Amino acid sequence: MIYKGAFRDIIYPSQNREPRATRYRIVLAKHSRLVRAVVHLVSEEPTQPRRTDLVTALDVILNRIIEAELVGVRHDCIRLVVHDGVQLLEYPITYNALEVKRRGGAMPRPPASADQPIHIRSLDVVGGAVAFSADRDGGKPVTDSLGKTLE
Template sequence: MNYIGPFKDVVYPNVDREPRIARYRIALIPQAAGARAIVHLLRSAAVDSQVHIPDAAFDTVLNRIVGMQLPGVRLDRIQFVVQTDEELVAYPIRFNALDLAPRNGFRSRGSKDLAVHIRSHDIVGGSVSFYVDRDEGKPVSARLEKVLRQI
């Protein structure tokens, strides 16, 4: 069974540092290996009459939503989908591994860095800042589009 929450507002700064509002909702889609949380962001002139949400604001908007709604949820269980009037595009979510704090407080000494293996299921919402890989966006599947277009 799919769960699609109501649309909510999130405030973010535009390029001139003025407040803007974006509309989003969270959908939970069951899968064989558990549920996937989909952050469904609307990007249309009807929603934000002043200007479309610029690509550069995706990172800020995504981090605000994850911080409010999905803290502690694994990165590999979160998907970011942006809807314009005519299409839905899924963007990969990335993070900067240098933002991770060492788990046990151990820090390397000297000029050598320690190699660390990091898997996406080790990263959770609220632990690091996420960013949207805008170059790797792809149209969503027909099944997911049908689910998300439900109002």
């Protein structure tokens, strides 16, 4: 482990647009040759009304945290982990490739079609260049090594 930040509060909208709060921190963890920025959300807070509100708002929370603290960090170096009080779940982070901004932005992209190939390097997909989303159906328990890092 390289860095473990302090927990901070973040307010997000619930399903009916009421304000809810949860806590998060950023953990920088060495993984093979790369350093990973782990966004660690905690949902077992006693004030947390329902877990479904947090899962529904993961995209909003993730993008707010990235825009505040991880602008310019590569997509493949960011992980999202949610601690629900019982287990740690990691959610894959996705993005819409058609939203990736070209460097320089001099030439506009041609209109997109379903059969148009796009080549994107992972170095080009960074926080602030595109909106990220969490794959809620792809959540799986974290590995033991990452779990120990977050403790």
